[in-house]
Amino acid sequence: xxxxxxxxxSFGALHVARDVSLHLAPGVRHxxxxxxxxxxxxxxxxxxxxxxxxxxxxxxxxADVTAASADQRARAGLARSFQRNNLFADMTVxxxxxxxxxxxxxxxxxxxxxxxxxxxxxAAVAEIAALVGVDGVMNQPADTLAYGMQRQLEIGLALALxxxxxxLDEPTSGMSPDETAAMQRLIGGLPPTMAVLVIEHDMDVVxxxxxxxxxxxxxxxxxxxxxxxxxxxxxxxRRYLGAEA
Amino acid sequence: MLLDPTFLAIQFLNGLQLASLLFLLAxxxxxxxxxxxxxxxxxxxxxxxxxxxxxxxxxxTGSFWLALVAAPVAVALLGMVFHVVLLRHMQAASPMKQVLxxxxxxxxxxxxxxxxxxxxxxxxxxxxxxxGGVSVLGETYPIYRLxxxxxxxxxxxxxxxxxxxxxxxxxxxAGVDDRETAAALGIDVGLAFFAVFCLGCALAGLAGVVxxxxxxxYPGMDMSVLILTLIVVVxxxxxSLKGAALGALVIGMAQTFGQVLVPAxxxxxxxxxxxxxLLARPGGLVRARHG
Amino acid sequence: MTDLAQDRLRLAVAAVMAAAALLWWAxxxxxxxxxxxxxxxxxxxxxxxxxxxxxxxxxxLGHAAFFGAGAYATAGLTVLLGWPAxxxxxxxxxxxxxxxxxxxxxxVRLAGVFFIxxxxxxxxxxxxxxxxxxxxxxxxxxxxxxxxDLGALGLTLDxxxxxSLAVLTLALLVYLGLRQVVGSPFGQVLAGIHxxxxxxxxxxxxxxxxxxxxxxxxxxxxxxxxxxxxQHNNFISPELVTWTTSGEALIVVIVGGMGTLVGxxxxxxxxxxxxxxxxxxxxxxxxxxxxxxxxxxxxxxxxLQGALERLARRFGRAAG
Numbered sequence: 001x002x003x004x005x006x007x008x009x010s011f012g013a014l015h016v017a018r019d020v021s022l023h024l025a026p027g028v029r030h031x032x033x034x035x036x037x038x039x040x041x042x043x044x045x046x047x048x049x050x051x052x053x054x055x056x057x058x059x060x061x062x063a064d065v066t067a068a069s070a071d072q073r074a075r076a077g078l079a080r081s082f083q084r085n086n087l088f089a090d091m092t093v094x095x096x097x098x099x100x101x102x103x104x105x106x107x108x109x110x111x112x113x114x115x116x117x118x119x120x121x122x123a124a125v126a127e128i129a130a131l132v133g134v135d136g137v138m139n140q141p142a143d144t145l146a147y148g149m150q151r152q153l154e155i156g157l158a159l160a161l162x163x164x165x166x167x168l169d170e171p172t173s174g175m176s177p178d179e180t181a182a183m184q185r186l187i188g189g190l191p192p193t194m195a196v197l198v199i200e201h202d203m204d205v206v207x208x209x210x211x212x213x214x215x216x217x218x219x220x221x222x223x224x225x226x227x228x229x230x231x232x233x234x235x236x237x238r239r240y241l242g243a244e245a
Numbered sequence: 246m247l248l249d250p251t252f253l254a255i256q257f258l259n260g261l262q263l264a265s266l267l268f269l270l271a272x273x274x275x276x277x278x279x280x281x282x283x284x285x286x287x288x289x290x291x292x293x294x295x296x297x298x299x300x301x302x303x304x305x306t307g308s309f310w311l312a313l314v315a316a317p318v319a320v321a322l323l324g325m326v327f328h329v330v331l332l333r334h335m336q337a338a339s340p341m342k343q344v345l346x347x348x349x350x351x352x353x354x355x356x357x358x359x360x361x362x363x364x365x366x367x368x369x370x371x372x373x374x375x376x377g378g379v380s381v382l383g384e385t386y387p388i389y390r391l392x393x394x395x396x397x398x399x400x401x402x403x404x405x406x407x408x409x410x411x412x413x414x415x416x417x418x419a420g421v422d423d424r425e426t427a428a429a430l431g432i433d434v435g436l437a438f439f440a441v442f443c444l445g446c447a448l449a450g451l452a453g454v455v456x457x458x459x460x461x462x463y464p465g466m467d468m469s470v471l472i473l474t475l476i477v478v479v480x481x482x483x484x485s486l487k488g489a490a491l492g493a494l495v496i497g498m499a500q501t502f503g504q505v506l507v508p509a510x511x512x513x514x515x516x517x518x519x520x521x522x523l524l525a526r527p528g529g530l531v532r533a534r535h536g
Numbered sequence: 537m538t539d540l541a542q543d544r545l546r547l548a549v550a551a552v553m554a555a556a557a558l559l560w561w562a563x564x565x566x567x568x569x570x571x572x573x574x575x576x577x578x579x580x581x582x583x584x585x586x587x588x589x590x591x592x593x594x595x596x597l598g599h600a601a602f603f604g605a606g607a608y609a610t611a612g613l614t615v616l617l618g619w620p621a622x623x624x625x626x627x628x629x630x631x632x633x634x635x636x637x638x639x640x641x642x643x644v645r646l647a648g649v650f651f652i653x654x655x656x657x658x659x660x661x662x663x664x665x666x667x668x669x670x671x672x673x674x675x676x677x678x679x680x681x682x683x684x685d686l687g688a689l690g691l692t693l694d695x696x697x698x699x700s701l702a703v704l705t706l707a708l709l710v711y712l713g714l715r716q717v718v719g720s721p722f723g724q725v726l727a728g729i730h731x732x733x734x735x736x737x738x739x740x741x742x743x744x745x746x747x748x749x750x751x752x753x754x755x756x757x758x759x760x761x762x763x764x765x766x767q768h769n770n771f772i773s774p775e776l777v778t779w780t781t782s783g784e785a786l787i788v789v790i791v792g793g794m795g796t797l798v799g800x801x802x803x804x805x806x807x808x809x810x811x812x813x814x815x816x817x818x819x820x821x822x823x824x825x826x827x828x829x830x831x832x833x834x835x836x837x838x839x840l841q842g843a844l845e846r847l848a849r850r851f852g853r854a855a856g
Contacts, residue, residue, distance in 0.1 A: 050734075074741075157735070282649070342833050342834075348786075349828070349829030352822040356820040472657070519657050520657065
């Protein structure tokens, strides 16, 4: 579904991605792990086209999107959430979701009809809100929500695009155990055809949902395999798991 | 005639003289913007007030030199008052609001000048030392214009030294480079801002009195120069001394050569230059901020 | 307060203002009607800028260029080419819109202060061009601009009473039209771009296209205001295009309440009326206008309409 080969990126002397390759099959639940500063978020930026790669290619659903801009890739079915909540702060939850839905359904150029008259938008907003559990706070401005709720809305915005590939950047960061469990259920309930790549620090969460795991270290792929293989890997244990154990 | 070396040399000097004035005006504005993201639209007003104060001092004392000192000092004091009364209380407000307050002050300044000095246009007489001309490739060129060029270069050199070698300069550099980090390290960005703001006001006042003998002094002289100054700041790259100098040079030359080579297009030319620079380098010619 | 309640409040404020304007019109004499036309024209201009600044978040200091383009297009088409005024009006909107497409294509590549500066520079460029233009009378301007002949509808637009009513009606139509745009999916996308451009890109929004569309629409409506101003004064000059007009409109929008449309209309009325009465009192009226601008920017946090909505929210909470 999403394939990247030989991605390379430097910021000045800082080499944040070296020859990174990644392959997400349709429906896969793939985790991206690695210590802080390993280049995980940068890899997301490269995959989404928010940062231009120095070298390497990216394919989405078989099409070469290396030259495509971030918004083109999003329209082609690649959605992401952000590590830090990246919402429309003073808009209500409903308006946040409606903004994303309008784009997803291609109503953006419609200037002659009232937004409220588009029943398709309202239905989709309600559906996504229920899915991510913000349906009880629809009329609250996003910046007045509790942190966990904002995190759920953050993922709701990405889900609103009904993407083929979904990239989630630390969806459970800063969440309480209850909220984390809810987020795990949410990720578990995503459509089975959607390829999902998740940056996650909580190893319990990772081993709970992931079919495959990529370990990133200093901008290079240290290891890639199933959760079982990662557990067995001496290199990963030394560099990463060992540090936490 | 267009390729006549004497003609080109004279025009080159004219361009340098204009660049010198623009530099005096732009440098304060630019560094303040780099520090605080604040653009003072009343900067041209300070220039105009500097010219008028210079005019009054020169007329009443008969000394151009005294005017040359008094005008910047007076305008710096005015800037200080402005900072203490208004700006200091607005630091939490959005930059847009700060800009709009200075927009309102343009009208206050303009009518104050009309009220105090009247609607007429004036000139300042030069001391004998600066009044004559010197020979440049066989043509007589006014000494005073060379004096302006020299003054601009002297100010550039002094500011460069101050920025690189003094403690205040280090504060300013740190503040422009990365405001948040500088503040986190305990650097008083507000103090640097205040100092640079007052210095910028003084230089605007200096530019006013220096320009008075060349361009006439009239209500509204602030507007024409404000736009040119903003263009210099933007194409030079806000926050940078080098940028202000380079931007002033580009606009000074474009304006001067535009007027003599393509008079029909001269008035639009500087805007075209600005658009071209911004499209090629959206952050201006010199990037001050690294973060 | 829900989005819906806020929307209704704005509509109610608009209805009150429209009623007040009609009442004023019905009781006004010659000078009153002249003033009404002036207010309505500036209100149209301010609303067009509000779409740009308040809704889409594009702070322009060069919007007067499109006002001027509309005015000059009307002058050129009627006086120089002999077109009928009723045809020149929509044609002037097209001219201003086309200018906005060209300018916008450059300007939307820049953001923040650089956007402010390039719009300012382009506005001044238009001013400089018109100032030198022999065709349009340069500094002196051009007179003899006719108003549309609506005799067939029983209107004599040369009568200030009829003309001011026509302009008021147009202002109301522009308000209703822009309200529709702001409340449409397109308006929602602009609001999203205003708040978080990067997220909009991540959501698949071709941001520059939308910005250009907003810039063009705002330019065309500013052109309408300019065309009406040319007809109102029967005269045009480069004065119409000075950047201070853009600055005043920006103050009106921000002080009235960005993105509310009704706020800028109230602000436009306040500025025109204050200017009118102050200039009758003293030669140095700009001094007091300037002080007023400063005071109002300092006092009004999120604008007059914003203050009203905060009040309504508190009231709503107390009632509910």
